[in-house]
Amino acid sequence: MKRRARAREAVAAYGLLAPALLIFAVFAFYPLWRIIWLGLHLQNRTGTAQRWEGPSQYVDVLTGDEFRDGLWITTQFVLLTVPIGVVLGILLAVVANRQLRGMRLFQIIFSSTIASSTAVTAVIFFVLLEPSIGYLSSPWIFDLADPDKAIYGVALTGIWQNLGLTFIITLAGLQAVPEDLYEAARLDGFGPVRSFFRITLPLIAPTLLFLSVALTVFGLQAFAQIDVLTSGGPAGSTEVLVFKIFNAQDPLNLGAGSVMSVGLFVVTALVAALQFTILERRVHYGD
Amino acid sequence: MATDTVVPTGTTRGAPRWLRNTGWYALLTGLSLMVLFPIWMLIVRALSNPTTYVFDRGQPPYPVDIEWDVFARAFDEADFGRQLAISVAATLVIVGGQLITSLLAAYAFAFLRFPFKRTLFAVCMATLMLPIEVTLVANSRTIRELEWLNSIQGLTVPFLATALGIFLIRQGFLGVPRDLRDAAALDGFGHLQFLWRVAIPLTRPVIAAFTVLSFLSAWNSYLWPRAVTDTSEWFTVQIGLRAVSNSTADELNVGAAAALLAALPVLIILILFQRHIVRGLTAGAVKG
Known part of the structure; x- marks a missing residue:
């Protein structure tokens, strides 16, 4: 009887899991297998026949200019958006974490950029960065028409759009710091600057790490702002990895696109693994 | 968002409270302007008559010759x-x-x-x-x-x-x-x-x-x-x-x-x- 009940519970469980597992199987795991497989093949023009190309295609694509170029531009985007984004997030959160009349309004303002999708943000900065007439457009730094500088304009949209999220998460981290620590620090004669660097920063380090990784992953996946603002140009100077993958969906480029997808997967997984390792250590250390 | 936490600073030392608060509000306002400026410029650009705005007035930071029907035109x-x-x-x-x-x-x-x-x-x-x-x-x-x-x-x-x-x-x-x-x-x-x-x-x-x-x-x-x-x-x-x-x-x-x-x-x-x-x-x- 007991065993019967067990079996019925298991059947119910599998029934409840079935819808989610079906979607995951068809649209997450099958495609993973498929990009690996497609990466080993070449397609004909219509995608109706394929030829075994073997692991050499992986070597060719991953060491080729296209992938390296995309990865480098993506890295630039990440390096331009993440550190500045985290620092600005800390600044906003520290300034807003204080009991003052009307602070809620400022908190809403600082969070407000999460209402702006990447495409909306791209339009906002399209207006501001229109070559020659946009407000922020200048030949010095934000110049979407200059292959050497277009990435700065694209990165600016990323920094601004992430502000709200960075602010919300950092503020939550600040508010989790126990009050009495500051009290004790003050009694020890710590000024505000010293207690920020000696108490606040170490205690919110796990939050900041989480944030940095999340922002890095967003950066690795950047696409919409480039598609709207520059279409990868000028002269391909803003073709990040996902942009190159997007443009390699037709049968003739599918093999290369698949290899680049596997490359993106590995890079993303490495970043996530790195975060996990550091976080583990950090948390134990913090305890 | 909970606002019940106070970042304690040296409450007795330095500038008087009202002065520090004023400084803090100035900082908050400055940062708010930084966050809101891009959105504001989008609103300005949407509402202004484009010809007047760009060619006659050189894109001021406020709307000129406002056209409210621009939203209806977005639909049409x-x-x-x-x-x-x-x-x-x-x-x-x-x-x-x-x-x-x-x-x-x-x-x-x-x-x-x-x-x-x-x-x-x-x-x-x-x-x-x-x-x-x-x-x-x-x-x-x-x-x-x-x-x-x-x-x-x-x-x-x-x-x-x-x-x-x-x-x-x-x-x-x-x-x-x-x-x-x-x-x-x-x-x-x-x-x-x-x-x-x-x-x-x-x-x-x-x-x-x-x-x-x-x-x-x-x-x-x-x-x-x-x-x-x-x-x-x-x-x-x-x-x-x-x-x-x-x-x-x-x-x-x-x-x-x-x-x-x-x-x-x-x-x-x-x-x-x-x-x-x-x-x-x-x-x-x-x-x-």
Whole structure:
């Protein structure tokens, strides 16, 4: 009887899991297998026949200019958006974490950029960065028409759009710091600057790490702002990895696109693994 | 957002309180201007008559020769109405689907005992490593093979389940006291009855937080709708904004108005559900 009940519970469980597992199987795991497989093949023009190309295609694509170029531009985007984004997030959160009349309004303002999708943000900065007439457009730094500088304009949209999220998460981290620590620090004669660097920063380090990784992953996946603002140009100077993958969906480029997808997967997984390792250590250390 | 924490600073030393507060407000205002300036300029650009604004007045930081009908023109000329309908339909299907699949799966993981439970949970969580950017080329082929290009199925089906929802709702369910389950079992509640009458009402905050996150990502998604639509009839609001990049200086106001309209539903949701979104976004970010 007991065993019967067990079996019925298991059947119910599998029934409840079935819808989610079906979607995951068809649209997450099958495609993973498929990009690996497609990466080993070449397609004909219509995608109706394929030829075994073997692991050499992986070597060719991953060491080729296209992938390296995309990865480098993506890295630039990440390096331009993440550190500045985290620092600005800390600044906003520290300034807003204080009991003052009307602070809620400022908190809403600082969070407000999460209402702006990447495409909306791209339009906002399209207006501001229109070559020659946009407000922020200048030949010095934000110049979407200059292959050497277009990435700065694209990165600016990323920094601004992430502000709200960075602010919300950092503020939550600040508010989790126990009050009495500051009290004790003050009694020890710590000024505000010293207690920020000696108490606040170490205690919110796990939050900041989480944030940095999340922002890095967003950066690795950047696409919409480039598609709207520059279409990868000028002269391909803003073709990040996902942009190159997007443009390699037709049968003739599918093999290369698949290899680049596997490359993106590995890079993303490495970043996530790195975060996990550091976080583990950090948390134990913090305890 | 809780404001009951005070960052203590040396309260007795340095400048008098009123002066420090004034300085603080100045800082807050400055930072607010930095955050709001881009949005303000979008509003200015949308409302101003483009010819007067750009060519006669050299783009001042305030609206000139205001034309309120620009929003109506976004509907007429930029086909915003149709895009809105498609965005709303796709978002509703995705959010509804994610809620159903996540609630059911989370229920199984939280309350039932069955073989391979840990393995299956790990399998679900592993999909977090497979975002649409990675699976794009393969999934778009699948959609082509199913002949779902330019269709509501194509826009939504790959997103009908999400590890994030399963994870968050399972966390909520694990907080439901055991005695309640035993009591419900005594009352002869079946699984779905227990889910609907006990588990869901008790975890409403978590479910709300997840719903808001799910809405945001569905409404704002760009890469996938861009990949599986190739006629403007099936463009979502976000994809429609892409046309802005081809507009000339004297028609950019219509695109700017469309962008404002695209952000409006999100803004409303955020103001109404601010608490939930903060809880959802910070889940996992802050320890304890």
